[in-house]
Every structure is written in structure tokens, then in C-alpha cells.
Amino acid sequence: MSFMNPTQEQIGQILKQAGNIAIVGLSDKSDRISYIVAYTMQQRGYRIIPVNPAASGTEILGEICYASLHDIPDKIDIVNVFRRSEYCAQVAREAAEIGAEVLWLQQGIISEEAALIAKENDMIAIMDRCIKVEDAISLRNS
Known part of the structure; x- marks a missing residue:
């Protein structure tokens, strides 16, 4: 599979339309990149x-933490992943099962298998990009 991320303009549109972002692997430690x-x-x-099984039921950034994507009662627009590549295919399957629109693997994370699962389930896949940086770029360009 020859994967290509959406264009900068497309990423800007994705972010503009997004509301709920599930962050898989979000740490409750304020010095971690996922938290920042x-x-x-x-x-x-x-x-x-x-979304972090180890912190399930607690609050992170004032929001209840869930053990899995399946436990979230609300619609998810973007599933943002802070997990090693070998775990991303399973996250992609769960994201597809809950009807997420976008699977976003953070900077440094690449999984062709996860991207293929996303494509097969009509999700947009973004890999090896930081959502925070991309959001700043789209704000600057708007």
C-alpha cells in the first residue's frame, strides 16, 4: 500500500470540522508529550x-478517562493515538467499530496495517504528524 497523508488543506478542514478527539494513550503526567x-x-x-486503561475512571484535564474507545458514550471525530506502532492496528479496528471519522497517529508513529484498516472502513488516516502542530499551521493559514 502506498500511503499518503491528506494535504495540508485537507488536514485543516478535518481539524476545522472536528469537535471530540479521543486521545488513546493520554498520560495523566503533565510532563508527557501526550498531556501537553x-x-x-x-x-x-x-x-x-x-483513553488509558491504567487511568480509567479518573479525570485527566477535567475529563473522565475511559479504558477503551468502546466505553466512550459520545461520538468521536478523531482518534488521536499515542501508542507504539504495533498497537495501532487494534486501535484502528476499535476506531472503525465506534464510527470515528479520522485515525490520527502522532508524530513518529507509522502503521501501514492501521492505515489499511482505516481505508477499508472509510476513515481518513493520518500518520507521523503531530495534531498540535498541524492545528497551529491550519490556524496560521486561515
Whole structure:
């Protein structure tokens, strides 16, 4: 499979239309990249929904943390993933099962299998891109 991320313009549109972002692998430790990214996105107006089995039932950034995507009662627009590549295919399957529109693998994370699962389930896949950086770029370009 020859994967290509959406264009910068398309990514800007995806972010403009998004509301709920489930962050798989969100840490409750404020010095972790996942926390910093989530905090920034929350400050920019997105609703962040933490997904981390180890912190399930607690609050991270004022939001209830869930053990899995299946446990989230609300519609998810973007599933943003902070997990190693070998776990991404399973996250992609879960994202498809809950009807997410976008599977977003953070910078440094690449999974051709996850991208293929996303494509087969009519989801948009984005890999090896930081959602915080892409949001800043789209704000600058608008």
C-alpha cells in the first residue's frame, strides 16, 4: 500500500470540522508529550476524551478517562493515538467499530496495517504528524 497523508488543506478542514478527539494513550503526567498536546488542543476549543486503561475512571484535564474507545458514550471525530506502532492496528479496528471519522497517529508513529484498516472502513488516516502542530499551521493559514 502506498500511503499518503491528506494535504495540508485537507488536514485543516478535518481539524476545522472536528469537535471530540479521543486521545488513546493520554498520560495523566503533565510532563508527557501526550498531556501537553491534549492540553493545548483543549485550550484551542476541542473536547479531549482521554483513553488509558491504567487511568480509567479518573479525570485527566477535567475529563473522565475511559479504558477503551468502546466505553466512550459520545461520538468521536478523531482518534488521536499515542501508542507504539504495533498497537495501532487494534486501535484502528476499535476506531472503525465506534464510527470515528479520522485515525490520527502522532508524530513518529507509522502503521501501514492501521492505515489499511482505516481505508477499508472509510476513515481518513493520518500518520507521523503531530495534531498540535498541524492545528497551529491550519490556524496560521486561515
